[in-house]
Amino acid sequence: MMLEMLFLFVAGFLGGVVNAIAGGGSFITFPALLFVGVPPISANATNTFASCSGYISGTYAFRKDLHAHRAELPRFILLSLLGGILGAWLLLQTPESLFREAIPWLLLFATLLFIFGGSINRSLKRLSSAHRHASSLGRLLLMLFLLGVCIYGGFFNAGLGIVILSYLALAGHNDINSMNGIKLLVSSFVSLVAIALFIVDGVIAWYEGTIVLLGTLAGGYVAAHLARRLPQRYVRAVVIVASVAITGYFFYQNYF
DSSP states (O other), X not given: OHHHHHHXXXXXXXXXXXXXXXXXXXXXXXXXXXXXXXXXXXXXXXXXXXXXXXXXXXXXXXXXXXHTTTTTHHHHHHHHHHHHHHHHHXXXXXXXXXXXXXXXXXXXXXXXXXXXXXXXXHHHHHHHHHTXXXXXXXXXXXXXXXXXXXXXXXXXXXXXXXXXXXXXXXXXXXXXXXXXXXXXXXHHHHHHHHHHHHHHHTOOOHHHHHHHHHHHHHHHHHHHHHTTTSOHHHHXXXXXXXXXXXXXXXXXXXXX
């Protein structure tokens, strides 16, 4: 029991460090929950619970940057709540066996987003700058895209931040601080409403989730002091190697 507690705390700590410096901490915390025996759907819900405090504290840290977009915030919040509810509801309707089979594909999607997210965002920024005057249809499609992003986040938390940044780049945002603030705001509301449904359904593993949460908070705090000294590209490289290895492991486990 003590070894399991230490394992989960270390996984949460490393996830918190990675999230604070490069993003992608769910590649550590979600498999860790599965490894100690938490069922897949419960592990996914618990990972959302453990990640949420980091989203909320990050949103508060970017509050001044968010103030410049205060007119847009109600729309972001409304779509986040709606998408989070739909995504969490879909997760809870998914049979455990089907979700287990979907895990490697979801991890592969999140891994590819992590690897190529920067290139995608740069391409989307060029596209959005070339078409600044979006039509009404374009604005509607962007809203549907954001709703889809939020549904994904309610269903599976890993890679959510990268998908939100892709949406913001396509929508014409170019200030990285504002984009990070909006990303964290959307992630917070998606996670909070999803967690509410998970609590009602009783799928959160509170013991394991609380340990991971405490580790995440400690890792995020330490990372705040390391962030300026530790080259982000090295952290990203470690996350990419780990995510590819973990995704490959789940493919092997499911299909071989």
